[in-house]
Amino acid sequence: MRSDDSIAIVLISPCLGDVSHLLSEYSTTTTTTPPPPPRPYRFQYQAGRYPGNVDRVHQEIGDGSGRVQGSYSFVDPKHKVRTVQYAADETGFHASLINYEDTIAQPIDSEAVRLAKEKHFRLYQKIAEANSHGVPVNLPRDSASVGRAKDKHIQLYQKIAEEHAAIANQREAERLAYEATSAINDVNPDHVY
Template sequence: MKQLIVLVVCLVAATRADVSHLVTPEPKVPASPYVFSYQAGRAPGHVDRQHTEVSDGSGVIRGAFSYVDPKNQVRTVQYVADEHGFHPQLSHKLEDSAAVQAAKKRHFETYNRIAQEHANHTPGQVALANAPHTSAAVAHATQKHLNAFERIAAEHAAIGRQQEAQRLALAAQSEHSDIDDGQYHPEV
């Protein structure tokens, strides 16, 4: 049985061991230059999207893609991707729909209202006027919890007193006993 326990402990330790020093890092291969381009369409002879990309092997990628949007407008995005990220240039201005414009308006109104409320308070001051109020249900649940906590604390205190009384009684009894004189007396 001891051998099985030792085997399990060794297996668990082995699965948690750091073996990163045993892994050989892959060598950095220099980027190869490439060029690709494609055109596609939903119907034969009809092109509604295209993509071209060029890399000179130095890590800088330049490209462009075009597509026809749902409003039948050709949209083109030219881009450069380098060590600083992806940098697109759009051929068209993005416009928000009416729903997005309304949502942005509500967001900024709410943001500005909250910022103004916070600006009217000194640091560390609690905005009690804007603090949420406790509902009747939350107040009832809170009181119920506190009552249960107090009842359990009282029960634990009573159990503690009872155990202390038993310990003191046992200690008083053993002081008068010949068995416990502070010495160990094995049977002969």
């Protein structure tokens, strides 16, 4: 046997395996393979944007039956380490945030903001009280520039509405003209020509 023949045999021999399981319609026997046992796993890694700098880590453990526990941490743009611990099981995905307090804390109002809010709430209460008794409230009047802007808006709106109506009328006229001059194309699939 030449060396070329042995190479051909080695390359062809894996192709001579049983493929009946791939073509179930040609198979005369049915075999049932039990599922493999659960495969627990565990992984962990660290990474950084440049050598010698770790700015994110991730670790996870799975029992192979669908229950997973893990956590990941990263350094945010404010240079704070943020961590998320999580678990996934038959009841769902459950996460807890660690070192996120500053992201959910409300900012403290400045003195000017505090005074503006108080003024707003007083005015709101006054208007709500008047409305509950049916008393009209003196609403602020439009300035001259606001009045001019409103007039310009209304004129533009009317102009656009008229243009749209003209376009719709033109299209309707074209459709009616087309229908009036077109022959009905009655296609009968059973008719032999």
